[in-house]
Each structure stands twice: as structure tokens, then as C-alpha cells.
Amino acid sequence: MTPTLGDPDFLLPERRARIDEVVAQRTLTLTVVMEALCDPQNVNAVLRTCEAFGVQALHVVEGPMKVYDPNKKISQNADKWLDVRRWSSTRDCLGFLKAEGFRIYATHLGQDSVSLGDLSFEPRVALVFGNEHRGVSDEAAALADVNFTIPMFGFSQSFNVSVAAAITLARAVDRRTAERGRHGDLDEGEAQALRERFYSLAVRQRARIAKAERAEAKRERHAKAKAGEP
Amino acid sequence: MTPTLGDPDFLLPERRARIDEVVAQRTLTLTVVMEALCDPQNVNAVLRTCEAFGVQALHVVEGPMKVYDPNKKISQNADKWLDVRRWSSTRDCLGFLKAEGFRIYATHLGQDSVSLGDLSFEPRVALVFGNEHRGVSDEAAALADVNFTIPMFGFSQSFNVSVAAAITLARAVDRRTAERGRHGDLDEGEAQALRERFYSLAVRQRARIAKAERAEAKRERHAKAKAGEP
Numbered sequence: 251m252t253p254t255l256g257d258p259d260f261l262l263p264e265r266r267a268r269i270d271e272v273v274a275q276r277t278l279t280l281t282v283v284m285e286a287l288c289d290p291q292n293v294n295a296v297l298r299t300c301e302a303f304g305v306q307a308l309h310v311v312e313g314p315m316k317v318y319d320p321n322k323k324i325s326q327n328a329d330k331w332l333d334v335r336r337w338s339s340t341r342d343c344l345g346f347l348k349a350e351g352f353r354i355y356a357t358h359l360g361q362d363s364v365s366l367g368d369l370s371f372e373p374r375v376a377l378v379f380g381n382e383h384r385g386v387s388d389e390a391a392a393l394a395d396v397n398f399t400i401p402m403f404g405f406s407q408s409f410n411v412s413v414a415a416a417i418t419l420a421r422a423v424d425r426r427t428a429e430r431g432r433h434g435d436l437d438e439g440e441a442q443a444l445r446e447r448f449y450s451l452a453v454r455q456r457a458r459i460a461k462a463e464r465a466e467a468k469r470e471r472h473a474k475a476k477a478g479e480p
Numbered sequence: 481m482t483p484t485l486g487d488p489d490f491l492l493p494e495r496r497a498r499i500d501e502v503v504a505q506r507t508l509t510l511t512v513v514m515e516a517l518c519d520p521q522n523v524n525a526v527l528r529t530c531e532a533f534g535v536q537a538l539h540v541v542e543g544p545m546k547v548y549d550p551n552k553k554i555s556q557n558a559d560k561w562l563d564v565r566r567w568s569s570t571r572d573c574l575g576f577l578k579a580e581g582f583r584i585y586a587t588h589l590g591q592d593s594v595s596l597g598d599l600s601f602e603p604r605v606a607l608v609f610g611n612e613h614r615g616v617s618d619e620a621a622a623l624a625d626v627n628f629t630i631p632m633f634g635f636s637q638s639f640n641v642s643v644a645a646a647i648t649l650a651r652a653v654d655r656r657t658a659e660r661g662r663h664g665d666l667d668e669g670e671a672q673a674l675r676e677r678f679y680s681l682a683v684r685q686r687a688r689i690a691k692a693e694r695a696e697a698k699r700e701r702h703a704k705a706k707a708g709e710p
Contacts, residue, residue, distance in 0.1 A: 295640040298636050298639065299640070301636050303634070331634065403505035404533070404558075406531050410525040412640065413528075413642060417647065420650060
């Protein structure tokens with residue numbers, strides 16, 4: 251039987267092509283750590299920016315505010331397409347990333363901090379962004395391979411954290427493209443697994459929409475019947 | 481009489497030097513237009529980003545929400561150091577900027593839109609960012625000399641507006657430095673006027689702090705007197 255638009259298993263070829271295109275631009279060799287953020291709007295903006303820049307995996311080290319709850323739809327669903335791992339300890343999170351071969355770059359102004367423009371994105375890199383008021387923890391700054399700052403020219407002492415993440419990620423994508431020839435770099439196995447996950451997510455999304463449309467059509471029929479219309 | 485720290489007219493040499501340094505990095509040949517934004521937190525973030533990037537003058541075209549009120553301290557005082565002009569009409573605002581020799585670059589996806597990376601910042605440039613939900617108005621897109629987009633690689637259709645402004649401004653500063661040799665470019669008359677305004681603002685700020693300190697000292701004396709301490 252030919253699948254129809256009402257069939258929840260049906261995935262439009264355009265949708266499938268879009269997913270393939272997105273997966274081709276995804277990377278697992280650049281990641282972001284949000285440490286103890288306190289404003290969900292900032293977490294949201296960072297997730298959305300990462301998704302838009304093809305950063306597939308993120309790490310949230312929870313502070314006292316517990317701002318990231320995957321069950322609450324704070325991120326306009328950007329996190330649906332991402333792998334967000336939650337940690338209760340900075341040491342554990344950064345230790346894991348180091349063991350995975352990531353260099354840790356923390357946004358922190360210290361004695362040996364370098365400028366964003368001088369960072370290399372040739373290795374695997376984890377970018378650490380800290381709390382809105384206190385910045386990254388002393389522990390994160392100490393564990394980082396490099397502390398870096400974004401050049402600022404005014405009186406302001408810091409950028410909004412989502413702004414800092416955006417400026418850094420935009421630069422990272424540019425540098426990765428220049429240094430590595432491309433930004434998206436999943437191997438074929440990773441790409442295949444992610445494509446299948448995204449197809450399945452898209453089908454479920456389609457099924458939800460189809461269900462909502464059927465319910466709406468039913469409501470309309472009832473209303474018409476009540477009004478005596480055919 | 482030698483000025484003392486308690487003297488409100490006294491401006492520490494370090495503070496004066498800091499002001500001179502900031503003014504040397506200020507520009508009036510790059511500006512930002514926020515059109516009908518509805519979230520004060522976004523307006524705040526954009527003001528702070530502009531201040532940090534040395535963009536001295538901004539334009540706010542008010543939508544129905546009237547989100548920018550200079551009397552409300554939404555911007556962590558970043559706007560104290562900026563010239564923010566409010567407009568009720570996009571046409572008037574962009575008309576004024578065109579008459580002042582600005583090229584209008586609007587963030588808008590249209591048929592002839594170019595990529596952020598292809599923009600030149602050699603001329604005077606006004607960057608237009610639109611409403612969080614609707615983007616820039618049709619009028620702004622039509623009046624713009626160039627419509628541009630920030631390359632995106634994911635499912636997200638747009639960046640948060642403060643994120644878009646930050647990515648664009650970071651790129652603009654880089655390109656201006658490459659194309660013009662420097663970003664800050666006030667002429668000596670503009671620089672002198674701005675330095676004096678900033679000195680005066682800093683002195684008033686100092687006076688407010690000194691007043692608060694005197695009030696605090698008085699409270700402490702009273703409390704000690706009440707407790708019978710000397």
C-alpha cells in the first residue's frame with residue numbers, strides 16, 4: 251500500500267533530505283559545557299545556538315538552580331535534536347571529557363589566559379562557560395588546558411553567557427572549517443545512527459501532528475452535526 | 481588643596497586612563513538598529529554587547545511593547561555609556577541613517593540575501609535586527625541596501641536575536657579591523673567630547689558612591705552610639 255500523508259510512518263522525502271543535510275553538518279569533536287548556569291533563558295539560548303552550529307553533544311554541570319530539565323520545554327525543542335548529558339560535578343564532567351581526548355578551553359580571565367582569536371580548533375575541544383555571576387569555578391579554570399577570553403573594548407566586564415557562547419562557537423566553526431577543511435565530521439557509523447534516530451523522531455513528531463489533526467477534524471464534525479449541517 | 485578620595489570631583493588617574501582607552505576603541509561608523517523587540521532581556525543583552533564592542537550609537541524603533549526605557553535600569557547601566565536614540569517609525573530611522581551615509585544591512589532571509597561572511601564593513605554600516613517572532617519588518621527589508629543571514633547548520637530556523645547581534649558584531653569588528661586597519665575611529669573632536677562626557681559621568685558616579693559611603697558611616701556611628709560604644 252502506498253503510504254499517505256495521514257500515515258504516521260510516512261516521512262516526506264524533503265524531510266528526510268533535510269535530516270541528512272543536518273547530520274552531514276553535525277560534529278562530536280566540538281562540545282560545550284555549561285557550568286552552574288542559573289537562568290533557563292540562557293541555557294535555552296546556548297542549546298539553540300549549539301543546535302544551529304551543529305554541535306551534537308553538550309554537558310550541563312548542574313549548580314544549585316537545576317536549570318536544565320529535559321522534561322520542561324525550555325529550549326523550544328532544540329534539545330530534542332541534541333545529546334545533553336547532566337553532571338553533578340565539574341571534576342567528573344571534565345575528567346570524562348579529558349579521557350575522551352578533549353582539550354578543555356574555559357572562558358576565564360587569568361594570568362595565562364589567551365585571546366579567543368588565538369585558540370586552535372584542530373584537536374577535539376570542549377568549551378566551558380560558567381555561571382552568569384561568578385563565571386567558571388576555580389576548579390574548572392584549574393582543570394582547563396587553556397583559559398581564554400573574548401576581546402572586549404568597552405566598560406562592560408563580561409558578555410551575557412549566551413552571547414559569549416555564540417561568539418565563541420561562531421569563531422570555532424570558522425576556524426574548524428579553515429583548519430580541518432570542514433566542520434561536520436561524524437564518521438559513517440555515527441552519521442547512520444544519528445540519521446536513524448532523527449528519522450524516528452521526525453516520524454513520531456509527524457504522528458503527533460496527525461493525531462492532533464484527526465482530533466481537530468472530529469471536533470469539527472461534531473460541531474457541524476450539532477448545528478444540523480451535513 | 482590636594483583632592484582626596486572623598487572629594488567627588490576627584491577622578492583617579494586609572495579611571496581617567498580607562499576612559500581614554502575605551503574612547504579610543506569607540507566607533508560612530510558602525511551602528512545597530514533594534515526594530516520592535518519585545519523582550520527587555522534581549523534589548524539589554526544587545527546594548528551590553530554593543531558597549532563591549534565599542535559601538536557608541538544605537539537606534540531603537542519601538543514596537544507595541546515599548547521595551548526600551550532609559551529610566552529603567554534594564555541594561556546593567558551599559559546604556560549610560562551609549563547614545564541610544566528612540567524612533568517610532570522604521571522609515572524615519574532608516575531614512576535618517578541613509579541621509580547620514582550609512583548602508584543598511586538587515587538580518588533577513590530573502591531571495592537576494594547574502595551571507596554574513598560576504599558583507600563588507602568598509603562603508604558606514606547600520607545593522608538592523610528585528611522582532612523575536614516576526615524578524616525585521618517588510619519595510620526594513622525593502623529599505624535595506626543588503627539583506628543578510630548568518631549561516632546555520634541545524635534544524636533551528638533562527639538564532640536568539642541577542643545571539644544574532646553578537647555573532648554579527650563580532651564578525652563586523654574583525655572585518656573592520658582587517659579592512660580599515662582599526663575598529664575605533666572617532667575623530668579628535670568626537671573623541672574629546674566623548675572623553676569629557678565620560679569623565680563627567682564617572683565623577684557623578686563617584687559622587688554617588690561617596691554619598692552612599694558617608695550615609696553608611698553615619699549609620700554605623702549612630703548604631704555604635706546607641707550601643708554605648710565610643
